[in-house]
Amino acid sequence: MKHVHSGKVRDLYELPDGDLVIVARDTISAYDYVLDTPIPDKGAILTQLSLWWFDRLADVVPNHVVSTELPEGAPVEWAGRAVVVRKLEMVPVECVARGYLTGGGLKDYRATGEVCGIALPAGLEDGSRLPEPIFTPTTKADVGGHDLPMTYAEVEGKVGGALAGRLREITLEVYRRGAELGLERGVIVADTKIELGLRDGELVLGDEVLTPDSSRFWPADRWAPGRSQPSFDKQYVRDWLTSPASGWDQASGEAPPPLPPEVVEQTRAKYIEAYERLTGRQWG
Incomplete structure (x- = not known):
């Protein structure tokens, strides 16, 4: 190899x-x-x-x-x-679907009233459910870079109208399937990112799908718009890094500090709980 x-x-x-x-x-x-x-x-x-x-x-x-x-x-x-x-020719777009407003989408909405060029109703809060799921693609940055929001027109300009339409259609359907199944099992899938590539002219799903790394998972019985939601994903790590406990200044340009044992243990537990809730299987 x-x-x-x-x-x-x-x-x-x-x-x-x-x-x-x-x-x-x-x-x-x-x-x-x-x-x-x-x-x-x-x-x-x-x-x-x-x-x-x-x-x-x-x-x-x-x-x-x-x-x-x-x-x-x-x-x-x-x-x-x-x-x-299989080896794929990866599409140079991060395909993201959102059913709830949070994270970078919330930041853009507060600044412009839009997410990736899509106008949203006024008065939405952190964790608000959107009227319908939306396709919010980003650029695909190298390791160490930052993915930037793209409008649908920018996706069309990058990959062509026909392919852009298929990217949006597949991404939203993957999200809808995941969100429906998750809700049946007490998990809100707030958003998700997928990777698509081409093989023999056909779009193929690659990398990972609907995991705690590529999605935001919230316990449905604790969902309450207007605040940061409890989660089964790496948001727990993000929150610790930006808390006073970490001592890290995100604007400093310095790498984050090591995670303490209790944060490691809680993060592992959250990933396992996401797996077990969704699949109905016991980990390990």
């Missing part, structure tokens, strides 16, 4: 037949930094949850998975966190 790329939380290897192996690490990223402190089991949780979702979205969009068996010569430590996949 030939190592071809390392992203924020995944390593990519190429097999002799041209397929790829994606290996999810236990690292976690926040505010465009890859943190020094790993979250035990995180890579395996994301991999197994993505595989579960790929099965349930197969009628919406094909995915890149070839096999979950470890390729010959792979380290045994990769078991559960490595997947053999």
Whole structure:
């Protein structure tokens, strides 16, 4: 196997037949930094949850998975966190759908009344449910860079009108499926980001899908607009980093500090709870 790329939380290897192996690490990223402190089991949780979702979205969009068996010569430590996949020509757009207003979307709304050029009703708060899910794409930045909001017209200008339409259609349908199933199991899927690529002219779902790294998951019974919501995702880490307890100044340009053991433990617990609530399976 030939190592071809390392992203924020995944390593990519190429097999002799041209397929790829994606290996999810236990690292976690926040505010465009890859943190020094790993979250035990995180890579395996994301991999197994993505595989579960790929099965349930197969009628919406094909995915890149070839096999979950470890390729010959792979380290045994990769078991559960490595997947053999087809090589795709990745679309240079981060495809995001939002059903609730929070995070960067909330910041833009407060400044302009819009998110990615889409006008929203007045009076919305942090955590407000949107009248309907919206497609809010961003640029795809390199590691260490920052994804920037795009309007739909900008997506059309980048990839063409026909492909832009399919990106929006697939992203919103993936979100709707995830949101409906999540709500049945007491989890609000506030927003999600997916990666799409082309193979033989067909759009294919890649990377991960509907995980605590790519989505915001909120407990439905504790949802209350007008405040930051409790969550089953890495928002817990973001909140700690920006709290006085961390001692980190986001504007300083310095990397965030190591996570203390209790934050690591709580973050791992939240990822496991997301997996178990959604799948109905017990982790480990």
